[in-house]
Amino acid sequence: MREKFMKSASIFSKAIIQPVMFMAVTGIILSVCAILSLEMMPTFSKNVGNFVYSILSGGMIGQLSAIFCVGIAAALAKPKYKTDAAILGIITYLLFLYANNAWLTVTNTLAEAGDQGLYGTGQGMVFGIQVTDMGVFLGILLGVFVGFMVNRFGEIKLHKYLSPYSGTKSVYILILFATILFAMGITYIWPIINHLVEAVVGTTTTAGALGFFFYGFLNRMLLPLGLHHFLWMPLFYTPLGGTAEIAGEMYNGAFNIWLAELGNASQITSMHPSIGYLANFGSISLPIGIAFALWKTAKPENKKKVAGILIPTVTTAFLAGVTEPLEFLFLFLSPVLWFAHSVVYGLSMLITNLVGISIQFDTGINMIINSFAFPAHLGRQYLIPLVFIVTAALEYFVFKTLIVKLDIPTLGREKSEDVEESSEEGDVEQTMDLPVVANTFDPQIQYIVAGLGGPENIASMMNCYTRLRVDVKDETKVDMAILNNKVKSSGIVDKGKHIQIVIGMGVEKEREKVEDYLNYLTTTQAQ
Numbered sequence: 001m002r003e004k005f006m007k008s009a010s011i012f013s014k015a016i017i018q019p020v021m022f023m024a025v026t027g028i029i030l031s032v033c034a035i036l037s038l039e040m041m042p043t044f045s046k047n048v049g050n051f052v053y054s055i056l057s058g059g060m061i062g063q064l065s066a067i068f069c070v071g072i073a074a075a076l077a078k079p080k081y082k083t084d085a086a087i088l089g090i091i092t093y094l095l096f097l098y099a100n101n102a103w104l105t106v107t108n109t110l111a112e113a114g115d116q117g118l119y120g121t122g123q124g125m126v127f128g129i130q131v132t133d134m135g136v137f138l139g140i141l142l143g144v145f146v147g148f149m150v151n152r153f154g155e156i157k158l159h160k161y162l163s164p165y166s167g168t169k170s171v172y173i174l175i176l177f178a179t180i181l182f183a184m185g186i187t188y189i190w191p192i193i194n195h196l197v198e199a200v201v202g203t204t205t206t207a208g209a210l211g212f213f214f215y216g217f218l219n220r221m222l223l224p225l226g227l228h229h230f231l232w233m234p235l236f237y238t239p240l241g242g243t244a245e246i247a248g249e250m251y252n253g254a255f256n257i258w259l260a261e262l263g264n265a266s267q268i269t270s271m272h273p274s275i276g277y278l279a280n281f282g283s284i285s286l287p288i289g290i291a292f293a294l295w296k297t298a299k300p301e302n303k304k305k306v307a308g309i310l311i312p313t314v315t316t317a318f319l320a321g322v323t324e325p326l327e328f329l330f331l332f333l334s335p336v337l338w339f340a341h342s343v344v345y346g347l348s349m350l351i352t353n354l355v356g357i358s359i360q361f362d363t364g365i366n367m368i369i370n371s372f373a374f375p376a377h378l379g380r381q382y383l384i385p386l387v388f389i390v391t392a393a394l395e396y397f398v399f400k401t402l403i404v405k406l407d408i409p410t411l412g413r414e415k416s417e418d419v420e421e422s423s424e425e426g427d428v429e430q431t432m433d434l435p436v437v438a439n440t441f442d443p444q445i446q447y448i449v450a451g452l453g454g455p456e457n458i459a460s461m462m463n464c465y466t467r468l469r470v471d472v473k474d475e476t477k478v479d480m481a482i483l484n485n486k487v488k489s490s491g492i493v494d495k496g497k498h499i500q501i502v503i504g505m506g507v508e509k510e511r512e513k514v515e516d517y518l519n520y521l522t523t524t525q526a527q
Helices: 002-036 043-061 064-076 079-106 136-153 160-165 168-205 209-221 229-237 254-263 273-277 286-297 300-320 335-355 364-370 381-405 416-432 443-451 480-485 507-526
Strands: 123-126 129-132 243-246 249-252 458-463 467-472 491-495 498-502
Touching: 002 043, 002 064, 002 136, 002 254, 002 364, 043 064, 043 254, 064 079, 064 136, 079 129, 079 136, 079 168, 129 168, 136 168, 160 168, 209 229, 209 273, 209 335, 229 254, 229 273, 243 254, 249 254, 254 273, 273 335, 286 300, 286 335, 286 381, 300 364, 335 381, 443 480, 443 507, 458 507, 467 507, 480 491
Parallel strands: none
Antiparallel strands: 123 129, 243 249, 458 467, 467 498, 491 498
């Protein structure tokens, strides 16, 4: 049961991250639009900013549920079904809308719009159709459903006279009737679920700054399991992250609220509390404190080498918001350090919330851009340098103290001769036990496949921001010695049949190289 849950969670995490990556790009563009639309800007600049914002607001933010549906369906589907899954995703989404509206009409339960439109009625307008208002939950549920159905029944075979309707065409027939039944049943079930969601939101919002601490703490604690997506995604895009009425429209989720406020910056008199989830020093100041502590506690003769390793990881965190290459340097080495890091991460969000910093940032780039999007008295951007220093210093002090007091063998604190000897031995082994293949394949790629038990042991492989996520058929064939000692990575997460190799920002290219190597081996064996 545990293995099935971990596998399902891993698959869902990989699927949900792909649509979200486009939202991050949208956020940057909208931030620039907000700056162009400031009162001090010329009329032409304001018109351009408002024009682009209105397009993205309606075409991206307003249709996020549909985007999740198609994106998740395609991401979950097996490679040979991805195109059909994407098509079935949008078909299923539209079928739900029309079936749900038809049932509300037949049962005479269509809500009537009031002064605030359909807000508070449990119904909303999607693609111009009045339906049960499920927000992005609808897209997520339907996307998962389509992905499952395509993978489960995509191989259906029919009589030769009916063969044009086999495979994914048969899946479509099954999905059609299941979606209609779901659209009918949800009109009775969702109001109950929505009531529970509102209760959870009420509990969270009354927790105040303490709620932001626990969010930050759990965000890091769940990272090694790859389950942190389950925490921040609902807060960013669903009512769990807050609800706000902006310019006559209702928005759910912290990130959606932020984007809506960007588009209406001239009308905003106070920032919504949910923006606190988005003001995150975790990839900006905390990596600097960690890196400086690791460098400071390293042995004098190793400081230069340690700096050479740490500087790129801190730069990656600051510019791209990717902290895993740095965090995996100590994650598996010391659970105590990881727990302490999670606590400081939570405290940084608590402090940020208490002082009232209310602009979105999780990288240095969007921190700089977004600082100009709102007046300082609203976002309190002027406090960012102070909190930056405080949180970096806190992380540094905690790490330095623990490393010294507990004598933790972090980077650069090992015996130099042992490191050099093991490195030299590894270089010799690399020239001795690599299989004889075409020179176009890097040793790194060959060792990844060998460490995973060979091509025949790899069941599936995907990547997220920084990790190569692999499902293997037999965990006993996985050679952790090869993965840990010969594969250049920031860390290996061993979950039995589910292996994660932390590569960093170049993980997608690494995955493509591995796939090319696997294709080469398959072709060679066939010959």
